[in-house]
Amino acid sequence: MTSLVEVENLHVGFGKVHAVRGVSLRVAAGQSVAIVGESGSGKSVTARSLLGLAGRGSTVRADRLEIDGVDACGLPEGKWRRIRGRRVGFVLQDALVSLDPARTVGAEIGEVLRTHGTVPRADVDSRVVELLREVGVPEPEARAAQYPHQLSGGLRQRALIASAIAAGPALLIADEPTTALDVTVQAQILQLLAARKATGTALLLISHDLAVVSSVADHVLVMKDGVFVEQGPTRAVLENPQHPYTRQLLAAVPVAHARGTRLSPSAGENVAQPRPVIGTDVVLAANNLVKTFALPGHQSVKAVDDVSLELRASETLGVVGESGSGKTTVARLLLGLERPDQGTVSVDGAPWSASAAKEQRELRRRIQVVYQDPLSSFDPRYPVHRIVAEPLAVAGVPRAARRERVAELLGQVGLDADVLGRRPGQLSGGQRQRVAIARALAPRPRVIICDEPVSALDVSIQAQVLDLLADLQAQLGVSYVFISHHLGVIYHVSDRVLVMKDGRVVESGDVEQIFHHPSHEYTRALLAAVPTLDGLAVRPRQSSEVAG
Amino acid sequence: MSALRRPGTMLAFVFLAVLLLAAAWPSLFSATDPNSADIQQTLSPPSAEHWFGTDQNGRDLYARVIAGVRLSLLIGVAASALALVAGTVIGVLAAQGGRATNTVVNRLLDILLSIPGLLLVLLVIAVLGAGTWETILGVALITTPGYARVVRGEVIRIRGAVFLEAAATLGWSRPQIVLRHLVPNALGPVLVLATIGSGTAISIGSALSFLGLGPQAPTAEWGAMLSSSRDYFTVAWWPAIFPGLAITATVLAITVAGQFLQLRLEGRAPR
Numbered sequence: 011m012t013s014l015v016e017v018e019n020l021h022v023g024f025g026k027v028h029a030v031r032g033v034s035l036r037v038a039a040g041q042s043v044a045i046v047g048e049s050g051s052g053k054s055v056t057a058r059s060l061l062g063l064a065g066r067g068s069t070v071r072a073d074r075l076e077i078d079g080v081d082a083c084g085l086p087e088g089k090w091r092r093i094r095g096r097r098v099g100f101v102l103q104d105a106l107v108s109l110d111p112a113r114t115v116g117a118e119i120g121e122v123l124r125t126h127g128t129v130p131r132a133d134v135d136s137r138v139v140e141l142l143r144e145v146g147v148p149e150p151e152a153r154a155a156q157y158p159h160q161l162s163g164g165l166r167q168r169a170l171i172a173s174a175i176a177a178g179p180a181l182l183i184a185d186e187p188t189t190a191l192d193v194t195v196q197a198q199i200l201q202l203l204a205a206r207k208a209t210g211t212a213l214l215l216i217s218h219d220l221a222v223v224s225s226v227a228d229h230v231l232v233m234k235d236g237v238f239v240e241q242g243p244t245r246a247v248l249e250n251p252q253h254p255y256t257r258q259l260l261a262a263v264p265v266a267h268a269r270g271t272r273l274s275p276s277a278g279e280n281v282a283q284p285r286p287v288i289g290t291d292v293v294l295a296a297n298n299l300v301k302t303f304a305l306p307g308h309q310s311v312k313a314v315d316d317v318s319l320e321l322r323a324s325e326t327l328g329v330v331g332e333s334g335s336g337k338t339t340v341a342r343l344l345l346g347l348e349r350p351d352q353g354t355v356s357v358d359g360a361p362w363s364a365s366a367a368k369e370q371r372e373l374r375r376r377i378q379v380v381y382q383d384p385l386s387s388f389d390p391r392y393p394v395h396r397i398v399a400e401p402l403a404v405a406g407v408p409r410a411a412r413r414e415r416v417a418e419l420l421g422q423v424g425l426d427a428d429v430l431g432r433r434p435g436q437l438s439g440g441q442r443q444r445v446a447i448a449r450a451l452a453p454r455p456r457v458i459i460c461d462e463p464v465s466a467l468d469v470s471i472q473a474q475v476l477d478l479l480a481d482l483q484a485q486l487g488v489s490y491v492f493i494s495h496h497l498g499v500i501y502h503v504s505d506r507v508l509v510m511k512d513g514r515v516v517e518s519g520d521v522e523q524i525f526h527h528p529s530h531e532y533t534r535a536l537l538a539a540v541p542t543l544d545g546l547a548v549r550p551r552q553s554s555e556v557a558g
Numbered sequence: 559m560s561a562l563r564r565p566g567t568m569l570a571f572v573f574l575a576v577l578l579l580a581a582a583w584p585s586l587f588s589a590t591d592p593n594s595a596d597i598q599q600t601l602s603p604p605s606a607e608h609w610f611g612t613d614q615n616g617r618d619l620y621a622r623v624i625a626g627v628r629l630s631l632l633i634g635v636a637a638s639a640l641a642l643v644a645g646t647v648i649g650v651l652a653a654q655g656g657r658a659t660n661t662v663v664n665r666l667l668d669i670l671l672s673i674p675g676l677l678l679v680l681l682v683i684a685v686l687g688a689g690t691w692e693t694i695l696g697v698a699l700i701t702t703p704g705y706a707r708v709v710r711g712e713v714i715r716i717r718g719a720v721f722l723e724a725a726a727t728l729g730w731s732r733p734q735i736v737l738r739h740l741v742p743n744a745l746g747p748v749l750v751l752a753t754i755g756s757g758t759a760i761s762i763g764s765a766l767s768f769l770g771l772g773p774q775a776p777t778a779e780w781g782a783m784l785s786s787s788r789d790y791f792t793v794a795w796w797p798a799i800f801p802g803l804a805i806t807a808t809v810l811a812i813t814v815a816g817q818f819l820q821l822r823l824e825g826r827a828p829r
Contacts, residue, residue: 372729
């Protein structure tokens with residue numbers, strides 16, 4: 011088998027930071043290799059080094075760096091350009107930012123063909139259409155004339171893959187190609203990548219998600235702090251992980267076995283998660299909510315259509331759905347940030363959605379929110395202590411009492427006092443989300459709306475935050491509305507689940523019933539699309555027992 | 559912070575510090591009365607006794623340049639501050655008000671911006687009369703639309719931000735959110751603009767004095783000094799050079815300092 015990538019002892023540094031510390035890898039034709047790791051592990055830098063795109067101020071050293079038979083050690087920029095696109099195609103995470111917004115998709119793909127002169131100029135347009143068809147874009151002629159923002163996320167990602175394969179590279183590098191996508195779309199893109207592999211293209215996949223990788227990769231490299239801590243055939247790594255970090259990654263994935271147990275390793279293996287008894291009093295109720303938004307050109311879209319829900323004390327209601335399903339609009343209606351066109355929301359039995367703004371403000375403290383991106387939900391000028399104290403300032407709590415309560419809250423969310431004076435920009439993603447949770451807890455709410463609270467976090471940080479939310483619920487009896495597109499997370503945290511599609515609730519009920527006996531076909535389709543650890547769900551536990 | 563280590567930036571800040579001292583306590587720098595005329599010593603060149611020489615009335619130019627610091631800084635800072643406040647109020651109203659308010663304010667700003675600045679100031683002076691405060695008012699008037707535009711743009715950029723929505727969920731009222739979160743976050747770029755703008759204000763103020771429409775004689779003002787030097791320029795260069803240098807150096811120092819602040823602001827922004 012010819013080897014498309016031969017890397018030995020690769021080092022990449024940025025000034026004093028040594029991002030990649032001596033990694034070696036090899037990708038053969040028709041082979042699919044995945045580098046798995048969390049943010050900052052050096053996985054993306056490794057991939058980019060193979061394209062000569064390690065970044066500004068980087069120094070790349072290697073004993074051997076061969077791309078498709080070309081010695082790429084210290085290659086000048088001009089020569090790299092002949093490798094990129096022609097020999098190696100590169101697919102990035104977010105096609106919306108990776109595609110030129112000012113050009114049509116067809117022009118973007120056509121440029122690759124023209125640059126590398128792989129087809130005669132006269133045939134470029136027809137080849138573009140052919141490529142789009144190849145990656146499964148419906149109506150390719152029409153799509154080629156459209157701009158990236160006019161396409162859905164899945165179509166954009168397909169277009170990006172089409173441009174990456176346009177010049178017929180023997181190797182495709184995909185950096186988190188499905189992270190921004192809905193689960194059903196993700197399944198399609200993974201199938202597409204697998205199909206490329208079947209045609210003989212070598213694949214180097216970069217991902218933080220072991221489950222995603224397991225469905226496509228033959229070989230897995232687990233990366234941490236710039237080195238591969240474990241590598242081997244996918245199945246062997248997943249079934250019998252040797253390195254503690256791999257085991258930790260696997261254990262942190264909220265798959266079926268972990269429900270009712272803690273996810274983060276600090277708690278020890280398979281420690282039961284205490285769950286509070288669900289109360290009888292309804293703390294939040296919504297009846298037949300309808301919300302319609304006007305679109306340009308006298309059109310309108312029903313973002314939420316006849317949605318009802320009930321949340322009891324200490325209960326977690328999972329709301330699951332893909333983008334555009336209306337789950338975030340439901341959250342905004344529950345929070346009183348939008349008024350429903352029809353229907354009502356009540357908090358603790360008190361009317362909420364129908365009240366005047368002033369009365370609503372009085373009740374606001376009872377229902378708080380944690381967003382997906384905590385950083386954007388903080389005033390950029392505020393240090394941590396002001397962020398957490400703000401709800402107390404609203405309530406007119408005196409300064410000294412505020413300071414005391416802030417210290418107590420930081421303790422509850424597991425943050426040290428030394429973060430008090432820092433700005434959120436100086437904190438890690440997990441710390442920021444803890445600050446957001448502390449702020450939400452500050453006014454002692456009955457309900458916290460969690461809108462994709464862990465979607466932007468690494469799996470091990472996600473595990474810690476999910477454990478924290480569960481602990482806080484057990485301690486404080488707070489109820490959660492937990493919105494996520496991630497079925498694994500929803501299954502792990504929820505007592506009851508609402509499945510949303512196109513603004514409507516297609517199915518609702520007890521979490522076990524929905525996940526094990528779904529009655530609606532959409533729910534079944536969603537569940538089928540979830541990348542699983544290939545039936546290996548119970549394995550991490552066994553291996554950890556061996557290790558323990 | 560590294561920009562502060564650059565000698566040019568450092569020099570600008572030191573120079574501004576000296577200017578502030580001179581504005582606060584002119585006597586620290588010159589004991590001579592800037593308005594005492596000495597007929598024996600008209601237009602005498604720079605010497606140990608008169609560092610910058612004397613003018614056509616025999617007044618010490620060094621003392622007059624020092625005495626002019628206060629007025630120039632006053633015009634620069636007061637005009638900028640006035641324009642900043644007015645611009646912020648107008649900008650926030652334009653962005654937050656209804657469609658009608660937005661349209662009216664925008665068209666008014668368009669009109670103001672389309673009239674040449676100096677002409678507009680002259681108009682203000684023609685109505686109000688010449689003088690220091692009239693100058694400040696005129697300069698503020700022509701610089702306000704610029705600030706209003708930037709504030710409006712910033713408010714529109716920020717107003718959809720999640721942290722404003724988060725503030726609403728905490729229970730703040732709409733006006734409280736605007737005052738506590740929206741305006742302070744919209745002000746960053748405008749404050750930098752105002753710093754650089756105060757340099758512009760100083761040079762417009764000097765231009766007005768040069769035309770005889772600013773602070774009135776015998777007040778020591780750099781533009782006015784420059785103006786009266788014109789008639790003697792062929793025989794004496796110093797009455798023109800030193801006030802001119804003072805204006806140039808001050809505006810330059812303010813601009814450099816403003817650019818430094820801008821860099822810091824951009825560096826601080828986490829996005």
